[in-house]
Amino acid sequence: MKKIILKTFGILLVAILLLQIPVTMAADSVNDLKNQQEENADKIEENKQKKEEITAEKNQTISEVEDITTQIEDYENQISELNTKISELNTKIEESEKKIEEAQAQYDEQKELLDTRLVVAYEQGETSYLDVLLASENIVDFISNYFYISELATSDTELMDSLQKEKEEIEKAKTDLENSKRELDTSKAEKQSITTQLEQTKSEKNAKVSQLTQDEQTIQAQIDELAEANKSLDAQILKKQKEIEEQLKKQQQQKPSGGNSSSNGGTSTGGAVSSSGFIYPVPSGYRTITTGITYSSGQYHGAVDFGSGGINGQPVYAVADGMVVTAQNLTSSYGTYVIIAHYNGLYTLYAHGQRGSLRVSEGQSVSQGQQIMNVGSTGNSTGPHLHFEVRTSPGTYSCRQNPMKYLP
Numbered sequence: 044m045k046k047i048i049l050k051t052f053g054i055l056l057v058a059i060l061l062l063q064i065p066v067t068m069a070a071d072s073v074n075d076l077k078n079q080q081e082e083n084a085d086k087i088e089e090n091k092q093k094k095e096e097i098t099a100e101k102n103q104t105i106s107e108v109e110d111i112t113t114q115i116e117d118y119e120n121q122i123s124e125l126n127t128k129i130s131e132l133n134t135k136i137e138e139s140e141k142k143i144e145e146a147q148a149q150y151d152e153q154k155e156l157l158d159t160r161l162v163v164a165y166e167q168g169e170t171s172y173l174d175v176l177l178a179s180e181n182i183v184d185f186i187s188n189y190f191y192i193s194e195l196a197t198s199d200t201e202l203m204d205s206l207q208k209e210k211e212e213i214e215k216a217k218t219d220l221e222n223s224k225r226e227l228d229t230s231k232a233e234k235q236s237i238t239t240q241l242e243q244t245k246s247e248k249n250a251k252v253s254q255l256t257q258d259e260q261t262i263q264a265q266i267d268e269l270a271e272a273n274k275s276l277d278a279q280i281l282k283k284q285k286e287i288e289e290q291l292k293k294q295q296q297q298k299p300s301g302g303n304s305s306s307n308g309g310t311s312t313g314g315a316v317s318s319s320g321f322i323y324p325v326p327s328g329y330r331t332i333t334t335g336i337t338y339s340s341g342q343y344h345g346a347v348d349f350g351s352g353g354i355n356g357q358p359v360y361a362v363a364d365g366m367v368v369t370a371q372n373l374t375s376s377y378g379t380y381v382i383i384a385h386y387n388g389l390y391t392l393y394a395h396g397q398r399g400s401l402r403v404s405e406g407q408s409v410s411q412g413q414q415i416m417n418v419g420s421t422g423n424s425t426g427p428h429l430h431f432e433v434r435t436s437p438g439t440y441s442c443r444q445n446p447m448k449y450l451p
């Protein structure tokens with residue numbers, strides 16, 4: 044069980060490593076540019092979230108301002124009603140004052156009249172019962188005189204009393220009006236104070252809304268800037284990719300035949316070139332295939348093994364011009380191995396090379412027949428042999444082809 048897990052993990056690891064090949068191939072700078080783009084995209088996402096939060100807060104504040112505005116309007120209406128009532132009360136108070144003045148004037152007039160009469164009566168010596176009696180010519184005259192004076196006095200006094208009473212009543216009513224007015228004034232002052240506070244809060248909240256609007260704009264500007272930067276990175280990536288393509292094409296044109304006549308391997312590679320433009324990856328005399336595309340068990344091998352006697356240490360050749368996309372030393376699996384991308388869209392893989400024998404590195408251009416390493420037995424191998432694969436895509440096992448169809 045543990046072994047299976049380890050094996051699965053190993054395959055997965057190799058798959059991951061192989062899947063990275065196109066990135067490696069397309070030069071480091073493309074990778075860097077793409078990383079920068081991803082970073083920018085993350086920042087854009089972050090900023091968008093921040094902006095949403097700001098917008099939500101802004102909308103909340105705007106709704107609060109609307110509530111406060113309604114409250115202020117409500118208070119202003121109440122204050123306006125109070126003003127009307129107060130003004131009505133003021134009119135009534137003024138009317139009361141006028142009435143009080145009138146009553147006072149009437150009272151004063153009446154008092155003067157009475158005083159004058161009494162003075163006249165005194166002066167005439169008719170001020171007392173005895174005076175009246177003595178001054179009367181007869182009893183009828185006496186009664187008439189007496190009643191005249193006392194009646195007069197009584198009616199004057201009654202009138203004055205009633206005037207006094209009326210004046211007091213008006214004064215009391217006036218005091219009531221003044222008290223009511225004072226209450227209304229207090230209520231008005233309270234409402235005005237609340238209105239002032241609400242106005243203050245409203246202006247603070249309005250300031251907050253402007254600040255949040257500004258924050259929104261700032262963050263949007265940042266988002267736009269990042270989006271712009273990514274657009275420019277897109278253009279740069281496209282340009283870089285085109286450059287790489289052109290470079291590959293140029294190299295292909297320089298060696299149009301794909302022949303081995305000019306190759307610099309130094310050793311004879313055996314000459315023959317297949318219709319696919321491939322030569323053998325091992326020198327003549329070592330081209331016996333010990334395991335074909337399927338194992339004797341029937342299981343798919345996905346490769347051919349060159350494993351004839353004496354092959355250990357023999358040079359391994361690039362089967363055609365291309366660019367090295369992987370040159371690695373694994374302790375298991377393929378061991379020391381190389382993957383080359385060719386201009387016809389195919390990839391070749393060379394495995395189990397001798398440790399330390401790698402002559403190429405990733406990103407390097409290679410020519411057909413150029414030695415890339417020596418045959419060995421590193422990784423998952425039981426004896427010296429070259430494991431050779433042809434793929435249509437560098438990272439996928441399922442696209443491994445039968446190498447025999449491509450070799451001479």
Ligand SMILES: [Zn+2]
Nearest residue numbers: 346347348430
């Ligand atoms: Zn093999």
